[in-house]
Amino acid sequence: xxxxxxxxxxxxxxxxxxxxxxxxxxxxxxxxxxxxxxxxxxxxxxxxxxxxxxxxxxxxxxxxxxxxxxxxxxxxxxxxxxxxxxxxxxxxxxxxxxxxxxxxxx
Numbered sequence: 458x459x460x461x462x463x464x465x466x467x468x469x470x471x472x473x474x475x476x477x478x479x480x481x482x483x484x485x486x487x488x489x490x491x492x493x494x495x496x497x498x499x500x501x502x503x504x505x506x507x508x509x510x511x512x513x514x515x516x517x518x519x520x521x522x523x524x525x526x527x528x529x530x531x532x533x534x535x536x537x538x539x540x541x542x543x544x545x546x547x548x549x550x551x552x553x554x555x556x557x558x559x560x561x562x563x
Contacts (some may be wrong), residue, residue, distance in 0.1 A: 473512040473513070479518060480519075
């Protein structure tokens with residue numbers, strides 16, 4: 458009898474991915490993922506290095522990637538942050554405002 462297949466899945470559907478698997482999942486190159494692994498410790502992509510292999514948990518990658526999520530124009534987002542405003546918590550200004558009732562007082 459042969460060995461049972463190796464399971465990389467964790468309870469809850471999370472799994473460990475090799476860099477080529479992660480590259481296919483994230484639609485990034487392996488080279489770019491390696492660059493992310495080599496960032497400063499507080500910014501680097503979290504990984505596990507059993508021996509010479511590099512493994513990344515899919516859920517940890519997804520959580521790490523959220524720090525790069527942006528909405529709107531990057532310049533506008535940066536200006537809002539410089540003003541101390543959180544762009545994600547601002548009201549959606551794309552909604553139509555209700556018309557004003559009566560004449561404006563002046």
